Amino acid sequence: MILQVLISLVVGLILGEIVAEYRQKNLKLAFLLFWLLVWGAVGLVVWFPALTSDLAQILQIGRGMDVVVYLSVVLLFYLNFRFLVRMEKMRREITKIVRKIALHQLDEQTSGKSD
């Protein structure tokens, strides 16, 4: 019971954070819905663990906990992918900054202001 309450509190905080991010326009509607679904599902499973067994039956997977593990792995892969894409974007942004500085250096050379 104590664990369920604790997890629910954490889930509640995360959900609050997600909604706040959306309100500040840091999150797109699709991602708001995605995260609400993920953390909402975590909250539900904490209080109604039998739900995982029902889902396991629907998906024809042995046990309820197995479903949770499989879905967690899929989610982790997805998050890893999102992280990689974000990193690549950041790398490209860094290159743009470095390029801008290099071109500024060129402008200084050509206008005779080089030091």
Add this chain to the structure above:
Amino acid sequence: MFPFDKIWVVIPAFNEERTIGQVIDGLKAVGFTKILVVNDGSSDSTESKVKELGEVVLIGHLINRGLGGALVTGFQATLRLGAEWVVTCDADGQHLAADVLRIARILVEEKLDLVVGSRFVEKDRQKKIPLKRKLYNHLGNIVTQILSGAKVTDSQSGLRGFSSQTLEKLDLGSDGMEISSEIIRESFRSQLRYQEVPIKAIYSPYSLSKGQNFAKGIKTLYSLLLGEILR
């Protein structure tokens, strides 16, 4: 008279102190007068070697960004300097200055948008190319063909010639070696007038250590696919 004053040679250089001097001297010897070196955050004396030579425009990346990052910086710089044609050449001494000149001549005289020097267009030139290098290039060609539909013999060539209009058209975002495939893909998407010209590559232990290897190949492939997603 050949318009050397309107043709810029762009050399991306990362830790090339051993060869950069020879490369630049070779280019000057065949007639090139406009040479731009992009020092891509080298930690050796590449920068001071280029400065010693003089008559070369040198710009630098504060930190290493990779071949693609350096090339695009070079393109933007030469366009600012009023280039009408731009030829790129490796700094590791792999390319013959005579081949760089040939690429420039074909580009200008045949009014092409893009000319790529190919190590694989003529069968008898391939004998001296190490097997590993042939394999990496073949794989690069296959990936390039899958992503762009373009069938080329040397998708990874560093010796290329562009008209300034071409450079303005190409939308290039890659940082690393995947830029080579990206250039081919973008050129085919823009339906540019393109030609492959046979060139000879000089393979030394030094230039081989600088080129593609298995780990770099995997990284290039991964960046290329990620780049497709980011488009």
